[in-house]
Amino acid sequence: MSDDQIPLADPPFDAAESDDARHRERMAKKKVVRDRMLASKATAKGLLVVHTGTGKGKSTAAFGMVLRCIGHGFPVAIVQFVKGAKTTAERDFLEGFPDLVTIRAMGEGFTWETQDRERDIASARKAWEVAKGFLADPTLHMVVLDEINIVLRYGYLEVAEVIDAVTARPAGQHAVLTGRNAPEALIEAADLVTEMKMIKHPFRAGIGPQPGVEF
């Protein structure tokens, strides 16, 4: 059970609380409410998950979920819409699990790297064709479309086409779409949306990307 799993608002908290009996009683009540809530939930359902916002952790949390899937022995596919040929630690690592993980890095860098709109559109389409294949594959427990929101924002793919394919995926399959500026229609369609909000970023303090953190 992780902290991430508490959708309920915290009760008002009195830091000076010293009455253990009161604490116990409050916590017992919280447990009843929580157990009842969890018991009422349906069990297996493929979620449409969106990680957006300008903060860090969107792709990283998707990789954390991939790690959980590998731990369960569930097959996963990942399409990277922006990352390309250049290898990364996460890709190196995931390629060590060829029975469970398929990872296709099909980008050619950010659009300010390629500086060629036609080429960007062509590479986005190519990646999307591969993604559609994964979204139609009922053997996959999870499909990660990494940075697809960027491609959608620049209009390199049609939002409606992506939502249609994602919505039509097998019922038990989780789809995780990452990248800043997720389109409103995608947020509407999603089951779980987290905005990674930048509170403090080391680049602003003159600190560059760190291996193990950023790549």
Next chain:
Amino acid sequence: MSDDQIPLADPPFDAAESDDARHRERMAKKKVVRDRMLASKATAKGLLVVHTGTGKGKSTAAFGMVLRCIGHGFPVAIVQFVKGAKTTAERDFLEGFPDLVTIRAMGEGFTWETQDRERDIASARKAWEVAKGFLADPTLHMVVLDEINIVLRYGYLEVAEVIDAVTARPAGQHAVLTGRNAPEALIEAADLVTEMKMIKHPFRAGIGPQPGVEF
């Protein structure tokens, strides 16, 4: 290069833009600014990273960074302050890399599970002693203190004591502290802070925790 690495605000974007030359020029300018920014950064520095907020992805993104470290061959230690005996897919998985990853799940569940304040304080202290050992170990590239913010919020550990130990860690070591309600003093001390903000949560729609996503 990941989307997470763009601290700059996006330029105004015209979806109908059809002038490829203008696009190329704009992107070329963006590239110059970005390359200059990256070139100006110092290279190796251990970051103090905080993942907070009520949304999902705080621990998950920390596990994504652990995965990157393993990909690089960097040793990592993880102390879980809330998760305990019950095994999880991520722990199962990480225990498969005993040369690189040390994971100690030292919690006894959330405080509304144990309903015993004294026991919670004792288990938090025990976990903290282990964490201090890791924070003093210069061979570790990254130390993850999972859900420590929860323990801090309930006053089971002193914020000042934690900040002192974290600040005194070896210069090249990354420390990643997760959990909602990160104390203000910790945010002040951190290099990188992301708030995971809940936009939509499937529990609210009657959907329970899913293997591979939540655990």
